[in-house]
Amino acid sequence: MRRLPWSMLISIGAVVAVVIGTALAFMLQEGNQANALDFVLPVVACTMVLLRERYPVTALIVASLATMIYYPMAVFDGPLIILPFLVLYTAADKGHLVAAIVTTAVCLLGLGLGEMGPVRHVDNSTFLLITGWMVAAVAAGGVTRNRRAYLREVEQRAIEAEHGREEEARRRESEERLRIARELHDVLGHNISMINVQASAALHGLRKRPEDAEQALQTIKQASKETLRELRTTLGVLRQVDEDAPTSPADSLARVSELVAASGLEVRTEVSGPLDGVPTEVDLAAVRIIREALTNVSRHSGSDTAAMAITRESGNIVISVEDEGPGSVYADGSGFGLQGMRERATALGGTLEAGPRPGGGFRVLATLPLQASRTRQKESR
Structure with missing residues (x-):
């Protein structure tokens, strides 16, 4: 069974609180006198709260407007005030920070103008408390959005770094393969070519000049021995198990006469x-x-x-x-x-x-x- 996300659970909890609060206000109201706004506006605001994730700006405007109309026009004094805080937070969290700030300013301005009449519904401390909660809701939404963006950036950097390490590893493997191919080509190509030349000379002089043939065969023997030694060295380094194989080349510029x-x-x-x-x-x-x-x-x-x-x-x-x-x-x-x-x-x-x-x-x-x-x-x- 799929679990509901935290945002939906919070929305459902807020709607349940508003429904229970409105029912209690209705039962405690003397004479149970009410008008249509006492029921229509909470339903509209609660619906917008449930849809705030999909339509954040629309929910912000409608829920805030319903709350502003509810308190001066309705008979009951239900807990509808908690809903604007949720839609303000969601709008800022979804990136609609300007809409959240403008809505906050309009609501506070309307509340302040409404309280300038002869009858006041909230005192100064309550007005400041509402102002603080609305500003805090917008700020919290902006902070959570920035935090998610930061985490996404960190994750993207980690992915790019991992890809970079993989590319570097593949590049090094390619360079190593080329180096090994070059080493094997140099080791085998030179010595085998020389063996071929000396073998041809030995066959040519085998009957006419046996002493030259013997020298050619000696050269072939030495060259084949050198080829096997260098091949064993290269393969031993690759396998990293042949500790007896030399790790430095046998030939050197200082012994160029031997190369010749x-x-x-x-x-x-x-x-x-x-x-x-x-x-x-x-x-x-x-x-x-x-x-x-x-x-x-x-x-x-x-x-x-x-x-x-x-x-x-x-x-x-x-x-x-x-x-x-x-x-x-x-x-x-x-x-x-x-x-x-x-x-x-x-x-x-x-x-x-x-x-x-x-x-x-x-x-x-x-x-x-x-x-x-x-x-x-x-x-x-």
Whole structure:
């Protein structure tokens, strides 16, 4: 069974009080003399009180007018005065504050003018009491309306904050998925590409030059071991259960010669400036960019030679990888590998340019700021 709201219960209680009060006034009246207004006006006012939630302004005007007419014109002195307080409160609570204030002023003005005649129905203290109750009813309605508005605003802010946290969580999950995909691409793409190149060389020289085939197989063994180790590291971090897996990259700019040797290419390398003491995230990004650039040379250039320059100057690490191969290139610098390199550079506040060289071949040029990385690390702490 549905329960009645408090406002309806209060309205019913007020109507019952008026009916009982009017009946008692009728029984106590000498001679039981009455006119039609003694019964019509209470019925009209009570009806308006019961409808005050749906029609607040109409109930305010009709109930107040019925009460103003009741006391000077009716014979009985029933408790009809309690009804205007309810409709005043409801009008202010529903947002009709101007109508409530105007009605209060009109009622008090009419009551004051009516009491200026030779016969007075209320004394000064009663008039002040009625004034106070009417003002209090309007004020209470305004306060409850403001409180509801405040609670709605607080609830809306809480909902927006919750949505914001959910959006932030989804954004971080998306960024983490992209980071994992980039890591797996770098780890697997480079090493598997190198294994493929070395396997081709081993098959080609297996009969003619067995010593070269043996060296190629040794390289394949080392590369596959490194691939498994790095893959195990990445998956171990994701699962957070493999405590034996290393948490820092095995490769580093300080051991760039090992990167070059593992690529299976003849790379002319020029290093300018110290490569030790580079921030970890810059070191990792630089290693990944070099490996991906050399992998692209091996895959797409059609050449087994490349030129690489690494320069540390003005707070930046500048990496350049070029080839002169006739193979296919990405004219617009697109491709998942190049996209991953560009994302790594951009994440550190750096830049990456990739495209065909004017004289033929392909070039990758990355600039990674060192100071921006340190600032990001301090902010994260």
